Amino acid sequence: MKKNKSTIIIAALSLVLLSGCKETSELYNAYEYMTPYFERNYYKNDVFSDATIKEAFELSSDKYFNGDFVTDFKVNSSITRVGAKTKYPEMFQYKNGETTSTLDGFGYTMNHANEDEKYIGNDFGRTKCMDKQDSSFQRGILSKLYDGQMFCYNYHSAALVETSASGFGHRFSKKLIEGEYFLLSMRGGSTRGEGRITSIDLSVTFYKETSNGFEGTKVTLNEVYERTDSGGESCSFVGFKFSDALPNFDIKDICGYRIGFTNLHDGTNNDSVEPENESEHYWGLLIYELMFVNASWR
């Protein structure tokens, strides 16, 4: 009897000790996705590769914002895209009890992760980021997209996710209850090193869990403009308001997304947008931040 009790205790303890390991569940080599070689840094992990697409929407430029940073993007003499601050200035408001202030700061960097008291309430990125909405977004390589750092600030590959045309998908550990806006801080990057303006058809697919797996609602933003190779701070805030762009889509229970793009227009350049397609030059979508603004999760 005594021996059985000891065996049970030891077995239980072993089970506890071996069943955790949460800190080692997602590890990477030190320079993975941060090598000096552009074509080796594409992040292509897609957990929704087997999921089906239930419905698809295409958004014309009047349905989304596509700023030069936050302001309107004057692409050329005939094309101007509306920026986030023009289209949805209320997105930059912060309510703290009775007071409402405007979030004018965009200077948060990952080096200040323990200094929230300096940034919450005045920095847009850190105040509205998903890491601060729910602690589950703080874990994993894609926490780079949810930490509130909107630009490069010399952190280069450590601050962004480099995306190929086929893109990547991420499943959250929580489900969306409500949210107002979807936003990306993004720019183009290539191996050419020549500053220019490019355009893509950006696709964002939102997934919900069903009894058969996952079903996606694909949203394509046609002809999104971004600066390419123009410096790490030359990002475009791109996104939309759910109720304006997708009035018939119920965002409740969104549990993940996939980002990708098609139709890269880059002048006469014909760079590869997939690392498998060997080419002299490569182009990728560099995303610094992804937000479900004013969202709550469960």
Next chain:
Amino acid sequence: MEENKPAKKLDFISYAILLFIGLLSFSFGGGTIATIFASVGFVIAIVLLMVVGEKLKKNEKLSFVADSLPLLVFMILISFNRFWLSSSSGFFSSLLLFLGLLGAYLLGFFLRKYESITPKIILTVVVILSGLYVLINLIINMVDYGFFYAALYNGKIYYLDGNHYLVSGEMKSLIGFDVKRTTLPYSSTLAFMLASILPSILFMNFSSFKEVGEGNFIKRNLNRIYLISVISAGIIGLFSLVFIPYTRALILLAVVFVFALVMRFVPYKKEASLWVKIVGIAILIIALAYIILLTYAGVKGNVDNILVTNGLVSDNLPVFKAIFENDKGIIATLFGTNLNDYFDKLNSTSVSNIRTNSFEFEALLEGGLICFVALIAAIVFSVISLRKYLHKEDKITNERMVFALMILGWFIYKSLLVDTVPFVGSNIYMTPFSQDSTIIIVLMLLGYTHENIFSIKTEGEKHEEK
């Protein structure tokens, strides 16, 4: 032998002392609470002085003060210095630190005269509560990281809140009432101290395992409880280091084990022989020469010599530059640099640029040259005193060896494995002299094991001799 003297009945003061020692050993509070809690030791020491004061002869008190002068100077200068007084902590924090350090040392010294608490009881409380703390941390780390994670995942990174960190360089530790991610050096001190006492098995009298005392359960079985506690705590400490594995600490542990083997199997004389003294002086001279070399390398910079560029000492070179080549002159050199001046000198606001790995050089940085010299003198005096304590009887007992090994373990560890920016993802600067229960424990043990170095005789005693 005092270890075998039957203890008097435990009274309220005894329980208060044991409670304090127990909570201290459990690293109660962590952070600022630890500093405040440590200063309570000063109050307990004063109370104990009132109880045992009359047992102390005048020459004992004078000898104790004389022997402790370097340590006292060190405590004053490490607490009240430009480095910390210029920071936001201020005078009150410095006062609490000083009272904590002094109180621990005095408490240990007076405790030796307090017959209600025997060495066995003290050590049993220390190792049980320390062992429990280390065991909790061990379980947390094995659950969250897995066995041998530092080896299995060497060089691998994980992401947290947008930042990436090396998984093999960290562990989790109960700090106060919270579990925090820290670097390996910071949170492994207590485990190292416990692992260090394992070789005391060589000095154990296992026949005492059967000895039964009188009184309640604990008193009847104190010998057994003590032996089982020491062995268990030592194993827990060792496992904590092995299951990471923390290779550097395990290498240093071998040094402690060698020391214990030498003490056990190499014949010795009670009084240090001439060759022992010569070797000791030679070691001091070599150490002094090495420090001069480090000073030269630190001030000159870019010295390509393995003696100064090796990983054991290279982190400390900026300290010499800050102390000996500063704009504030001789005052800063003697009494330590101003915190802000140091940052200016390095032309950086990053705290990580002043990561020394040695408590001796940390004392030089914070307290200046006089503080550093006082600390070195205190270390030398402690070695002499500890040797006398160990060899007081014909045979080294297990209890005396446990005291010595805990102190030696702490000293070796903190000489090479200090980390002053220990919290992962944070730039908070943590001096090894504050908010750390292990230095308080070691000072208490040093006070307890104190033996006179300078025998000061009163006029009455001199007259009697005549």
